[in-house]
Amino acid sequence: xxxxxxxxxxxxxxxxxxxxxxxxxxxxxxxxxxxxxxxxxxxxxxxxxxxxxxxxxxxxxxxxxxxxxxxxxxxxxxxxxxxxxxxxxxxxxxxxxxxxxxxxxxxxxxxxxxxxxxxxxxxxxxxxxxxxxxxxxxxxxxxxxxxxxxxxxxxxxxxxxxxxxxxxxxxxxxxxxxxxxxxxxxxxxxxxxxxxxxxxxxxxxxxxxxxxxxxxxxxxxxxxxxxxxxxxxxxxxxxxxxxxxxxxxxxxxxxxxxxxxxxxxxxxxxxxxxxxxxxxxxxxxxxxxxxxxxxxxxxxxxxxxxxxxxxxxxxxxxxxxxxxxxxxxxxxxxxxxxxxxxxxxxxxxxxxxxxxxxxxxxxxxxxxxxxxxxxxxxx
Numbered sequence: 001x002x003x004x005x006x007x008x009x010x011x012x013x014x015x016x017x018x019x020x021x022x023x024x025x026x027x028x029x030x031x032x033x034x035x036x037x038x039x040x041x042x043x044x045x046x047x048x049x050x051x052x053x054x055x056x057x058x059x060x061x062x063x064x065x066x067x068x069x070x071x072x073x074x075x076x077x078x079x080x081x082x083x084x085x086x087x088x089x090x091x092x093x094x095x096x097x098x099x100x101x102x103x104x105x106x107x108x109x110x111x112x113x114x115x116x117x118x119x120x121x122x123x124x125x126x127x128x129x130x131x132x133x134x135x136x137x138x139x140x141x142x143x144x145x146x147x148x149x150x151x152x153x154x155x156x157x158x159x160x161x162x163x164x165x166x167x168x169x170x171x172x173x174x175x176x177x178x179x180x181x182x183x184x185x186x187x188x189x190x191x192x193x194x195x196x197x198x199x200x201x202x203x204x205x206x207x208x209x210x211x212x213x214x215x216x217x218x219x220x221x222x223x224x225x226x227x228x229x230x231x232x233x234x235x236x237x238x239x240x241x242x243x244x245x246x247x248x249x250x251x252x253x254x255x256x257x258x259x260x261x262x263x264x265x266x267x268x269x270x271x272x273x274x275x276x277x278x279x280x281x282x283x284x285x286x287x288x289x290x291x292x293x294x295x296x297x298x299x300x301x302x303x304x305x306x307x308x309x310x311x312x313x314x315x316x317x318x319x320x321x322x323x324x325x326x327x328x329x330x331x332x333x334x335x336x337x338x339x340x341x342x343x344x345x346x347x348x349x350x351x352x353x354x355x356x357x358x359x360x361x362x363x364x365x366x367x368x369x370x371x372x373x374x375x376x377x378x379x
Contacts, residue, residue, distance in 0.1 A: 001031075004338050005039040007068040007098070009089055011052035014103060015041075017057065018078055018130075019056050021220050021331040025338070028331060030316035036338060042068040044197035045238035047349040060310040065089055069096045076126075076341065079103055082296070083188065084181045087112040090127075092374035101337050106354035107193040110379050113169050113358040117351040128337040128347040131196040133331035136324055138285040138308035142275050143201045145287065151270025157202060157249035161194040162257030166235060172220040185233030187212060187361050192251040192266065195357050197266055198251065198347060203357055209240040210364030211371045215256055239364050241321075242371075245288040262326075276303065283309045283323040 006022060008015060011030045022036050040060035043049040053061035069077060069092050076099035079089050088109055093100050102121060106129055107113040118129035133139065145151065166177075166352035171324055183189055187210075199205065221229040239251040257263060264279040276286040286307040293299035297343045312332060340347045356376070363374040 001342050003035055003037065004341060005037050005073055005075045006117075007071065007074040007077045008038055008041045008052075008056070008080065009065045009068065011048065011056075012044050012080065013053070014081035016055075016224065017327065018080055018101075018334065021334050022328060023299060024327070024331045025292065025335050027317055028312070028315055028328075031063065036308060039073050040068045065178060066092060069093050069098060074098060076101060076337075078295075082175050082181050083108050083183050087116060088331045090116045094125060094127075094286050097123055097125065098116065099125050099170075099337075099341055101130065101334065102351075102354075103128070103130045104196075104354070104357075105183070106351060106358055107194075110355070110358050110362050111348045113351075117355050119151055120139065120351055121338055125349050125353045126144075126340045127336065128333075128340070129196075129351065130330070130333060131200075131349040131354075132326075132329040132333040132347065133193050133197055133279070134200050135336070136277075136279075136308070137311045137331045138277055138282065138306070139197065139201070141285050141306060141308045142266075142277055146268060146273060150273055150287075150289075151268060151275065152203070152272030153270060154245070154247045155269045155271065157247060157266065159194045159249065159251040160253075161190040161197045162252070162254045162260035162263045164189060164257050164260050165255040167256050167258050168215065169216050170220060172223045173231070177219070177231050177233055179232035182233060184237060184361060184365065185214070185231075185237075186253050186255040187213075187234055187237040187364060191237055191251070191361060191364075192357050194251060194264060195360050196266050196267065196353070198249070199353070199356060199360075201266070201268065202245070202247060204244050204248075205360050205363075205376050206242050206246075207375045208242075208360060208363045208367060209321065209371045210237060210367040212237045212368040214363065226343045230242040237364060237368075241360075242373075248286075250253055274303075279290060281305075282325065284309065292311070314355075317331045338359045 041052045042065040046063040048063035050249040077093040079102040215235040218228040221227040235256045237253040267276045286301045286303045292301045311320045359376045359379040362379045367374045
């Protein structure tokens with residue numbers, strides 16, 4: 001097990017999350033503290049890079065990510081920047097033969113995502129997307145139950161991710177509302193997460209029919225500004241979807257979910273049973289077994305909770321009884337990336353999986369613009 005030295009590109013809110021998760025991994029798995037090191041950080045301005053290096057405790061900082069990528073003491077690049085920069089940073093890192101960990105969504109569009117996936121495959125590198133919600137034991141247990149046939153033939157599914165991030169009409173513009181920076185709104189920001197979870201549990205999508213809307217069409221150009229600027233991306237996305245196995249479902253995505261904090265959930269219904277996962281109860285998976293006796297008076301039927309809790313393989317601390325959280329899921333996602341380097345095994349969620357999610361989102365955008373169902377493979 002060789003030391004892994006990370007170069008962190010970007011240090012906003014999610015960059016801090018990644019940095020904290022790397023620091024936590026050795027405590028979770030009983031590894032030497034020096035086994036994972038953030039060896040350098042790059043941000044757009046030198047003064048913010050210097051502050052980031054001081055917080056992280058790393059030696060090197062720069063305002064040019066190319067300098068970071070070019071260093072011999074960097075093994076892997078972690079990309080925590082806005083969507084429009086992912087493509088160029090990934091291609092530069094692949095050319096320098098650095099392993100890559102990239103925030104979601106993978107790219108601005110399908111063409112970029114395909115280019116990125118080809119680059120890392122050609123270079124023979126480990127590359128992974130930050131779809132951290134996969135890494136709740138309850139979600140992994142849901143996938144196991146579906147794969148082993150517990151639910152029987154699948155009837156339908158439902159996915160939902162609501163936040164109340166943009167319900168205030170006077171909230172000013174930000175980069176997340178600019179199409180040339182993000183490529184999409186709620187669909188890309190939140191939708192990439194719930195779509196990945198559904199693909200992870202149920203398999204790839206065949207086609208989608210989508211409706212995207214911008215509910216607040218203009219906002220103050222900046223804090224305290226009287227000038228209004230048009231909002232260029234969707235606030236809400238409603239999708240019908242069909243998997244390649246033929247299962248139909250719906251997906252609801254909104255940054256206008258009044259009262260919602262970080263409300264992610266999914267349900268799967270089969271002939272023999274059903275299951276539900278709700279991020280607000282991350283330690284539990286709700287399971288229904290239709291084969292239980294239905295009488296007298298309902299017999300033993302009903303949803304019951306499975307205590308998935310923190311049953312991570314090989315975990316040393318905390319013990320399995322503790323509820324997992326957002327940070328723990330990030331740590332596990334990053335740990336599996338690092339293990340793929342140590343063990344020379346395939347990554348998951350891979351760039352190929354990130355590309356499939358990118359195609360689903362592009363199909364939803366096209367469907368919303370022209371109407372009707374759009375095949376995902378056509379993108």
